[in-house]
Amino acid sequence: MADQVITLSDVAAAAGVSLSTASKALNGTDRISEATREHVRTTADRLGFRHNALARSFARGRSQTIGVLTHRASNPFTRVVLATAATELGAKEQAILLYDARIGDRDVTESILQLRARRIDGVIVIGTGTSFPSPSLTSRFDVPVIYAFTFTEDPDDVTITADDEEIGRLAVRHLLSKGRRRIAHITAEPHDNAAQRRAAGAEEVLAEAGLRWASPVRFGRWREDWGEEAVAELLAEAPDVDAIFCGSDAIGRGAERAVRASGRDVPGDVALIGVDNWEQLMHDQRVSRHLTTIDVGLEEIGRQVAAHLLDPDPQPGVRYVAPQVVTAKTT
Amino acid sequence: MADQVITLSDVAAAAGVSLSTASKALNGTDRISEATREHVRTTADRLGFRHNALARSFARGRSQTIGVLTHRASNPFTRVVLATAATELGAKEQAILLYDARIGDRDVTESILQLRARRIDGVIVIGTGTSFPSPSLTSRFDVPVIYAFTFTEDPDDVTITADDEEIGRLAVRHLLSKGRRRIAHITAEPHDNAAQRRAAGAEEVLAEAGLRWASPVRFGRWREDWGEEAVAELLAEAPDVDAIFCGSDAIGRGAERAVRASGRDVPGDVALIGVDNWEQLMHDQRVSRHLTTIDVGLEEIGRQVAAHLLDPDPQPGVRYVAPQVVTAKTT
């Protein structure tokens, strides 16, 4: 267990060189003969030496830690981005220090001071992908700040987020490819940024195909019961609808139940496509799918965030992650 | 931005005391007059001094970092425990360093050495809550190790996990309370630990009520399509079944579709209860529910793990988190 830990000076002594030489040999820096370097290395290996990562980071002024600021860490989407980024960063020996806005009464300024005091190496701001822009904190840190699954008011911020318009386009294109022409859309609050943009993308493709919505877009909530409720209205108003683009899988689930309850077949009479890829999010491994959906690429966002953070100079601006259609039984 | 960061010697100088005195004053240790202590404190405040957490930890030999070992960080349950624990730990200034077994070819021994080199303050091992015991790593660290959502072979390990038997009991008790008597059970692989224990708990309550399963327990997979498939068989064999305890919400979803497809009403003819609380996991905020389910308490596991880690001496042994019935429209 607590077998005496080997320090760099032990290695240096054993190798018969100075502490500084040992350091340089192991770090690959500075001018050192290949022979010495190799000798120190093998000695270190033989002794089972491991750097005291803490002291090491400390001497370098870096903490090997990334600060993460979330609005609500319990949000399922936030969790996915968080877990993915943490995994990637962990593989690169970077720890994460999470400050959730919901916890404690620490305000943002306090969090920033704390993070700076800890000599954080970078910051990730994770949003919820919907309505509100994140305030730009970039100028308050002297380390890289990356925004994930949100947007900010400063166009020079490094942002990685979902491509909601493309999601809308993909959804309608998919339905069109299945021969559907009388398409409706049920989605969330009208002021929700993601809902708006998905609808806009969808309409764009629809217009290109010379079509219009089979019934006006129904804005409501990101909820299963709203899907159910909206479909009931929809079928009353446009009974011949043959496809519904649902703004989320939750809405899609509710919608499917209502469509079936009306005696219609899915996907025979009405095709359904959602957004989020719930089943994947809930299952991890590949599963047989039920609801056709669009994966917004949350894990990819997490991966890219980690990659950009380790990148010495990421290009500023918004980077959209490509969404993917996941075909299943409802289309 | 990069406003010159205040160091402890700045404070000492400004307060007209030595570095060591300043350190002691701010740490509350050693013999120091209250006047001096107060003076140093206000000076520090005035200057906006913040400890360099890194140097500080370093000097104390602690990293303010918790190591987290996961089997598969992309597992949705793992993510919940991880995110919750990270949030709680973040509130206590503890960072987490995540090593996922799936990433890289770093084996466990290597991870352990890395973590020890980093002078980690504690370790969390997060399992997937199902089949396999986690190997006990406690003796390989000299800091606290806590196992979450899994079990180990060493009864002295500190473990916090779900109470699968209680989940089974609650499910059947709930169905009985709704007046159901012809109850069936559809669940996952027969060798899955969670599936077994849930079934065992359920049978216990059933037996107490002088009942038996309406049809033998159907073991299959944790998947939606299995729920659909199993219900079809079940209804053929026991058409008068009036309630189904589904081993997971995914199974429950499939089951519901099949029950409705058979022309039966839910919950009129057949009541359904699942396990996992998917809707909550996918929504965070309180939503109107559809499927009655049992929340296994993943977030509570995460919270307790964080609390135990910060606790100077946690009691060894297994601690079960109480599951909760979440009533909705299917019962």
Added chain:
DNA sequence: AGAGGAAGCGAAAGCGGTTTCGCAAATCAC
């Protein structure tokens, strides 16, 4: 052969604190 430059290595100075230890002043006992 001699000058100049590059390569290799170690001494020493940090990094930003904590902690031990010793000394001087203040308090106490008698």
Added chain:
DNA sequence: GTGATTTGCGAAACCGCTTTCGCTTCCTCT
């Protein structure tokens, strides 16, 4: 009033490693 304690504070060592800087060698070129 004198000696024994206690109290308050600072000098210095230390944590484990990185990095600068200067001193030797060893080449290379003329």
